[in-house]
Amino acid sequence: MNDVTVARAGWREWTGLAVLALPTLLVSMDLTVLHLAVPHLTADLAPSGTQLLWIVDIYAFLVAGLLITMGTLGDRIGRRRLLLAGAAAFGVASVLAAYAGSAEMLIAARALLGIGGSTLMPSTMSLIRTMFHDDKQRTVAISVWMMSFMTGGAIGPLVAGFMLESFWWGSVFLPAVPVMVLLLALGPVLLPEYRDPSPGRVDPSSVLLSIVSVLALVYCLKQIAADGLSWQASVSFAVGLVAGVVFVRRQMRLAYPLIDVRLFRDRVFTTSVGTLLVSIMVMMGVYFFTAQYLQLVEGLSALEAGLWTLPSTAAGIAGTMVAPALLNRLRPVYVISGGIVVAIIGLAMLTQVGTSGLALIITGSAVLSIGIAPATVLGTDMIVGAAPAERAGAASAVSETSSELGGALGIAVLGSIATAAYQSRLTDTIPAGLAPEAADTALNTLGGALETATDLPARLGDQLVAAAHGAFVHGLHVIAVVSIITMAVFAASVAVVLRRLPSSSAGQEQAIPSTAEPKPR
Incomplete structure (x- = not known):
């Protein structure tokens, strides 16, 4: 204390x-x-x-x-x-x-x-x-x-x-x-x-390197989400990685760095950044596909689908507001790990969704939201609280950048996994009699399959729709299972790193040195 x-x-x-x-x-x-x-x-x-x-x-x-x-x-x-x-x-x-x-x-x-x-x-x-x-x-x-x-x-x-x-x-x-x-x-x-x-003075090279690194990595992830692994995505990843490595090495030499990378030596700070990134990654990836499920499988309009996402939004808001009250009584490790366990229960519910499961997907998404909310709130709080007051802006930027990258990772990585699962299942179940061009379109996306079905004879079109819906639901199940494993592994690391933090110090300032004192170049 x-x-x-x-x-x-x-x-x-x-x-x-x-x-x-x-x-x-x-x-x-x-x-x-x-x-x-x-x-x-x-x-x-x-x-x-x-x-x-x-x-x-x-x-x-x-x-x-x-x-x-x-x-x-x-x-x-x-x-x-x-x-x-x-x-x-x-x-x-x-x-x-x-x-x-x-x-x-x-x-x-x-x-x-x-x-x-x-x-x-x-x-x-x-x-x-x-x-x-x-x-x-x-x-x-x-x-x-x-x-x-x-x-x-x-x-x-x-x-x-x-x-x-x-x-x-x-x-x-x-x-x-x-x-x-x-x-x-x-x-x-x-x-x-x-x-x-x-x-101190602003280092233009650090500014340029940070922008190139983040933009290249985000572009790479979006390319993978849209078109799979391609040479453009590979080149973008290489550029972003090289720029990121050069950026970090430069920050370690500067008297007044853009980001004090020494903050990452603190396990609480680093774990908080990881908590935020993984939580946002799972949340954005799963929600991206549940939104498609509502429209393309359940047949809801965009506005109707938006309305059906309100329960999960309300649950997330409730989770963010309950987290501070829980923190008054429990240690951060229990609040975050307990929330992750609740989120895993929500993900497990999503593995049971079928081609007609509106109530289950809404309930599972709401449980996922209320479980992830404490991790995002306390992760952000610990990132900002761990930095010296004069570096709060830079620490906040780290928090926001991890959220942005988490969102991009969720759609790109989980999206790629879901697409592969969809294509694998539909390849085995696609009805016979489709022209090669129609089959290729159906295998690309669920939307393509549904559009192709409208141009087919009624019986064959219905078979294609049923097969595509089943394949998409299979993809949703796969990313839910991958998310469960990811969250479980991360919950274990959180339990190890944060086990000593008392309930009254989730936002306590950590004794991390400021960069105000110049150091040799």
Whole structure:
């Protein structure tokens, strides 16, 4: 226990937290809000296939690639200043995207949205570190922050569906504008400013290396998820790996590194990063395929599928809010490991889903959400709490980057496993009499199989649909089993590393040296 008395947050800090929750919700929402609008903007702007990919992906690419840079920049120039600048850029970009008259303009607007979003995430988290010094209060604050992030991702398709019912496709971007105006108005009043008193100079080479490394790895994972292992994915992985290794080695030599890699020598910090990455990987990978199940197997519309995801979102929110209360009574190892056990139960339920199992997949997804939530909350809390105060922005960027990579890994790795399982099962069960071209299309994706079936005679089409549904469900079972094994192995490592942390110190600051004192190059 630390005997030093720390200041507790009051109404000003809690009101400021509500302000910080708004951009967090919007950044998450913008990751999914465009999905339902794609058919509408395609009809209006007529983008090429490559342009459409950039419209969809460039936002997430730039958010992921710039998080580390922006987190460190906030430590140097001021976290509130960076947050407000990012909010202004995000608001302007939202208007530009809403009224884009060409595919090129929309790509540019989405890129600006990504740059603005990359400033918002680490700024909000590091300001929480500045505003909430009490460990228990900070855990609650991070739970609220995580709840906002989860809610944004869940309501993105619902907001888009509502807007598209009444307005044009660009309207899906406009809800961000009044929120950013509110942030710009209240931020200077309610949010404190903080910057590293001895920041040192920014190393341009480190900035470039970090961006290249993260972007190349994320691009590689997306390529694998879309097309499997290819030479483009292999080259991208090699570039990202080399850039990452050079980046880490450079940080160890610099007096003022972009990221203090010595933080990873602390087992609590490293385990917290791993907890967050694995939890997000499993959650995103499984949810990606449950969303397809709802639409392609159960036959629900996109809006109906979005509504049926609300129970799992509500369960995740409940888990994030319960975690701080549990931490008052139990050690972090019990809260995190216990949550992982609950998540494994949810995954086990998914292994029992059939071609008609709406209730079971909704229940299993909800149990998975409530189990994973404590790991994401406490993992984030321990990452931010372990770093020195002057490096909170950089630590927050590490947290966010691990979340982004976890999401990409979930879709790419689990997606590749599910696709292989789908193709293997369908190869054995595909009905005889299909033309080779039709069989190849059906083997690629479930969507391709269903589209092919519409052009076949009724009996043969029904057989293909049944076989494809069965193969897809088999793929879902396989990734659920892989996720169970992954989570079980990780629960064991968490139990070993975190077993000594007491219940009152999940967010306790670790004695890790600051990088403020220069060291030889």
